[in-house]
Amino acid sequence: MNIKQHIQNLRNELREHNYNYYVLDNPAISDYDFDIKLKELQELEAKYPEFFDANSPTQRVGGEVTKNFETIAHEHRMYSLDNSYSKEDLQDWEIRIKKLVDGGIQYTCELKYDGASISLTYENGLLVKAVTRGDGFQGDNVTANVKTIKSVPLQLKGDYPPKFDIRGEIVLPFDGFNKMNEERIELGEEPYRNPRNTASGSLKLQDSAEVAKRPLECLLYNLTGSNLGIQTQFESLVKAREWGFKVPDTAKLASSIDEVFEFINYWNVHRHDLPYETDGVVVKVNNLQQQEELGHTAKAPRWAMAYKFKAEQVSTQLNSITYQVGRTGAITPVANLEPVELAGTTVKRASLHNADQIEKLDIRVGDEVFVEKGGEIIPKIIAVDFTKRKPDAGPTQYITHCPECNTLLERLEGEAKHFCPNYNGCNPQIIGRIQHYISRKAMDIDGLGGETVALLVNEGLINNYSDLYELTKEQVMPLERMAEKSAENLVAGIEASKQIPFERVLFALGIRFVGETVAKKLAKHYKSIDAIAIASEEDLVNVDEIGIKIAQSVTAFFKDEKNVLILNRLKQFGVQLEISANQLIGQTNILKGQSIVVTGVFESISRNDLKKLIEDNGGKISSSISSKTSYIIAGANMGPSKKDKAENLNISIINEHEFLQKLN
């Protein structure tokens, strides 16, 4: 078969599978088979770059980096909607619009999803741009990021009009949101507060490959354009669905405000069963001719009205405030409430965040408080019912000492949280730090879980991560839920962690502000723990991307004699505390001073390996092309805009083979 045709067939097939999986939620092949086909297409596209297509399913993996998002004017303004909060509000609206149009009015009722608004432009069935709402007149061009969202069709099917805009909402389903947070918590990072902000933050990430990893979805609800050949809003939803868009099928037609209210009442209860956040219902005049007659006010269309669900709120009594100590010693106050039903779950606790929040609410034990479950997963206390305050309720005194180890708490300038400075003697910090040490992205110790760590600490078997290396099978076996086999696995897992490379060990140590990326930078620059230990703050801030906050934290860590003792023990046990000879092989300064851009898909080497080669040889990787770029290493599928830019700036473009020759 002709190659071009074969590539085309594969693309069509993958598109259909994507549609079945992400839009219809009804996959027709296994993930594995899908990956095989995708890989085949990737290889063919790399081999035959002349058949490049910006809308190929391979383009969904991302990789394009945007430093500054271009501002684009909306061809059709993105209006906001007027809000209503009661049946009376809606009835008033109906009276107003009935004066302006003739004939009966039908309404479409649609759920209002809580996410980031987006406008997609299609020309000849192809996605050409995706722009955020912005101020309604203009927004940011986030096309590269939106392309990675699998439910956004890159190519339409059926009888679509030649050119139109479609508006919708980019949302993060609860499931995906919770999974992302579990991973963050495992890494000791602050969890995201709510799906909506996380979704809109995702659209503005610079690296589209990062966006591709997030389980975002795009729900569409509004067609805009001229000569679309459509008579009603409801019909436009049906059509958009036929063209391949993910259009929720919850929309309903209503012939009166009473029927609209039936829809509202139903979803006010059942919205909690949906996989996404909804905050209301949007009611639109169904007939597009009538919509046009009604027109817009300065701010909003007259033909639509949003009805906001009341935030789920209850009042209950605050029984006590307790304080939790995190891995880094940060203190979080927690409100313990008289259990109460809220949005289908029983709420017993709510976060109070920090001392300022307590002061702002003027919350006191015994108070009747209002608890709300809004966008956040964790309920929050929004106010105190002062009319019910008991006369003997004294102001809340924030704790001065650690609830776990009784050390005087500290609060650093500019930080919201107090923290316990008893780094090596405070139980939750000890346990949390060892849990971080063994976690997947750190030492990745098989056979040892977070609960076992707590057990080992509480039984007095370990007190810091260096103690792990002296654990024996015999010590571990008597522990709860341990058997001979699991004890053996645990000890073997710990032994195996001695092979983990230095940069990950450095991250595993849990030095404040030293995350994965910083650990890599430090490891690469200093090459051993000893060299980092003697570096001064001034030395450290001279390293690329190391700021004063990190530098201070690093020097403080090595000033602590206990840490030095622990490190010495790790060294004795054979944990990698310097870059191994293997890692040093192949490191040169050949590319020193060169700024290199890597783009496209490579045949003989992975993108990451290529980047590593550049860094290992002293070069700097830059994400965008500028006059400072030394040259570009381009694989297949280099974007046309990048190509133009390189040509304009007269920057040479080489392929990976030419680059490897350069190195040799």
Ligand SMILES: [Zn+2]
């Ligand atoms: Zn403490």
